[in-house]
Amino acid sequence: MPVFDNTNFLVIDESQNREGEAGGSSAAEIGRLISENGGRATFCDPAGCFGFIDQHKITHVITETAGFADEAAATETMVPVTTGKWVWDSVALAQKRNYRLYAPSPAPFMDKVVVCVADNVAQGDKDTIYAGVRAFGGQYLDALLRYTTHLVALDLTNNKLVVAANIRRKDTGDICIVLPHWIDACVRQQRHVLETPYLLSNPKVLQTGKPDFSADGGEPAPEISKLAHTLVLAHKSVYLADDFAVYLADDFAFSEHLRAAIVSLIETLGGTVQHQFDLGHIDVYIGKHRLGAQFQQCFAAPRIDVASLHWLFHIATQGHYIRPLESNVLHFPIPTRGVPQFQNLRISITGISGDARHYLAGLIAAMGGTFTKTLDCNNDYLVCAQRLGDKYHAAHLRWPDVRLVNHLWIEECFSTWLFLDATDSRYASISSLTQPLGKTRLSRTSLEGTSLAEHIIPLDVDDSVGDSMAEQDGAERFAGSASLSPVMQSPKTQSPAIQPPAPPSPLPVARFSSFKTAENSQLTDFTQENSKTPDIFTPSPGEVVVVDTTSLSSPVTSQVRAGRSAKAKASLKLHSDMKDLNQYTSMSKSSRKMKSYMEQLEKTATPSKKKRESADASEPEPVQPTPKKQKTDTEVHLVAILTGCEQILTLTKSDVSKLLKVGIRIVNDYNPKKHIDTIVAPRVLRTEKFLKSLSKAQKIVHPSFLSDILSRHTLTSLSWSELIKEFNIEDYLLDKVVPVKQINDDLGVSGKASGLQRLLSQDLPPVFKGYALNFSLNLVGGADLISSILREHGLSDSKTVKFTAGTRKSGLLSMDGGTTILVAHKTKDKKAASKIEGVTVVEWEWCVKSIFHKKAQEYESYII
Incomplete structure (x- = not known):
């Protein structure tokens, strides 16, 4: 399937604004690339594209700079806005890349930031940090991976910090370990603040007691709110009106430093914060839940706008004021009780990616359902954007119990807070005529009818990166195929209902309308816990800095005072842990020191148990070594590698273990020295794993083979022969599940017979045996990657060259017959290719x- 199949692009032609600039790709080149890969491109200049997104059913906008005329509509409907480089990279990797990594200029201040928060940070702070980072252009992962750029932690007493040090050592990447105060400073100043003063290893922010530092990380910045206000207004076309009075509800259990950052952000936007509830002096009420007397009084006063923290982040990024009920449904506080019928529902999504997918997942979780990234026979609903993709076909053809709906069903269930009939034609219709996502609004009538006698359902923290690293169904994600699949889910246990006081009588109406309108955004809501800020100290010169910041965001759970002895022990333990960690980090950088340390450890290690037994015995006897338990090796009958399966199947460690017990070994990465006989993929792909594995694989099977096996409850009791009899692998071969015509189209093969028969033949010699090829530096993905793929198919020799008009045949590798072949970029190397002689x-x-x-193809059809 083409990369951009059924994708409508709006390409902003900025050629008139960029005359004389070097580099980049023209709108015509981008349009050609889109058309060649199955998409449709509509062109327009930045000022003349107003209304195009709705008119042309645009799904992606390509522009190098923000500020085009229809940008508000793109924000409202969560249409991805990205750059031409995203198109090139998506084509090169044969899958839609994560568009948030290709932000148009000016990029948001959290651009390229991937945050992970340590487990000892209060849940309320963690959720708010994740929401803020995503709102301002970053992403988050609640598990540490090599893609993480920042770990937010309070102290050294957490496992994630040790893992971060290990990742940094192995992958030579720097993970900044910072205090939550760094996030606070970025939010306050609305820019990417230098991390140095906020590093956990030497936290100047705590030593000085100053919350903000200058751009170079030196002295604390004076009058930071005025500075931030100036920085924000420099990037906004609309000056926000001053002195709108905001009240932050008590159901936000922020830590003190995080609350101060939110207050500072409000002041930066021109508002003031009311610390005491006074209905007559409040213009905006920002709360988490639709609960309590204060919420009811503010909601009953039409002049007061009731909003969520999502709304505050939205107007901060957009630079416009918009009333919450006239924008995104998440811009209003959510109920504290889920929709009862959603409690046990498992819902997956297909054909919707990025912010839109994150938004729908948030609605599902808020109503009490479970959002699953993958689809299996246990799902209840599949939300479809179109009748395409592996998930859709699996639900439509294999699992009739999975009900198919459009996004409107989720949005209107949320807006009415009711379980609506999914068989209604408005929700069962999956077509381009469906109302665009993000257009649904909350109505005051439905809100007034919502019961307020509710109990709280906290939301689990999900990752913002996993869904969006590759957009299309079946695309291969960065985290690997055999990884955990996080879900957004509500807990099964519920707290007793809380009965709030009856709402007061309506107050006189005084419409609050001193701001201009704009569009909406989306985030996830958060769960908060109480926390407090510790005293600030200044260490003496030369003293080892040990910062006990546990109380920064930890909830106060007891009034019993801990003894001084216990406190002293804890302090010593923390000091010792920090010293050990520093020593280990230092040693890990030197292979000689680490080798010496391990040898010393082996010599000094003495089993304490044997010592005690020897001391207690009246007559010492020779100690017999306990025989080690022999590990039984399970006979392996099939070794498989997964690629592009994430939208259908994601394996947990438990799944991999179960499969191994019945004779199926799953390998994560291709290794030329290890055996592989099976590729598990939903279709013919062009990923590195797929192309390399073709050199060894004897069969390609659909991922439903593994998902059907894992759905069997008594799997481990089966022998291999019983398993194959029940799940005949021949029935799951790719050309038995996917139409042969589609397979042949993807392979570029004609005829009615499946092209997989020749592709998987082991009798044919390697394709590039005896070939010596030259690779241009301009090749997308890199010459080294392409060379490594072709070496698995017999390539004898290769050379990477900088292909220019001055390149000559004498500087290139030639084959025995004198033929010289140069593999180059179709567009970027076209000019140089026209001038070189004697080279194919x-x-x-x-x-x-x-x-x-x-078989090596004839050159004529592929010559540049």
């Missing part, structure tokens, strides 16, 4: 089609 210059497609045909 072909595009990367020649290599791919040669692999798919199991």
